[in-house]
Amino acid sequence: xxxxxxxxxxxxxxxxxxxxxxxxxxxxxxxxxxxxxxxxxxxxxxxxxxxxxxxxxxxxxxxxxxxxxxxxxxxxxxxxxxxxxxxxxxxxxxxxxxxxxxxxxxxxxxxxxxxxxxxxxxxxxxxxxxxxxxxxxxxxxxxxxxxxxxxxxxxxxxxxxxxxxxxxx
Numbered sequence: 001x002x003x004x005x006x007x008x009x010x011x012x013x014x015x016x017x018x019x020x021x022x023x024x025x026x027x028x029x030x031x032x033x034x035x036x037x038x039x040x041x042x043x044x045x046x047x048x049x050x051x052x053x054x055x056x057x058x059x060x061x062x063x064x065x066x067x068x069x070x071x072x073x074x075x076x077x078x079x080x081x082x083x084x085x086x087x088x089x090x091x092x093x094x095x096x097x098x099x100x101x102x103x104x105x106x107x108x109x110x111x112x113x114x115x116x117x118x119x120x121x122x123x124x125x126x127x128x129x130x131x132x133x134x135x136x137x138x139x140x141x142x143x144x145x146x147x148x149x150x151x152x153x154x155x156x157x158x159x160x161x162x163x164x165x166x167x168x169x
């Protein structure tokens with residue numbers, strides 16, 4: 001799972017202008033260039049545009065973007081997993097454009113993904129986050145996620161991942 005965030009001005013403006021209204025909608029193929037740009041700016045080991053397009057083609061019901069003034073401000077991609085005993089959601093990737101960070105966009109994207117998973121009768125949600133990404137871990141804890149175990153060497157650079165889950169109930 002990927003998540004990234006960062007600091008921007010806290011005065012509610014974007015380059016001297018009030019922030020446009022944020023809307024959440026399903027991602028479209030035409031969004032991939034913007035999603036790929038945000039991905040490149042957010043991660044040391046980004047997914048490329050082809051992987052993002054394939055993810056959208058395979059998981060169109062659980063791939064969302066946040067837009068602001070017609071511009072893609074962030075995205076979340078996930079999928080449903082069926083163990084045979086239960087169905088759970090899996091947040092695979094989430095990032096917000098550096099210009100739009102610290103505006104509640106990631107929280108809104110996660111909430112929309114959770115809603116989609118709940119409608120699909122998932123019993124909970126799983127995600128992975130880098131052991132070193134303590135701000136992301138704190139963010140997910142505030143949203144009700146709890147660490148359940150670690151996966152050694154999960155990321156391309158060999159870093160471990162913390163698996164976090166939230167159960168519906």
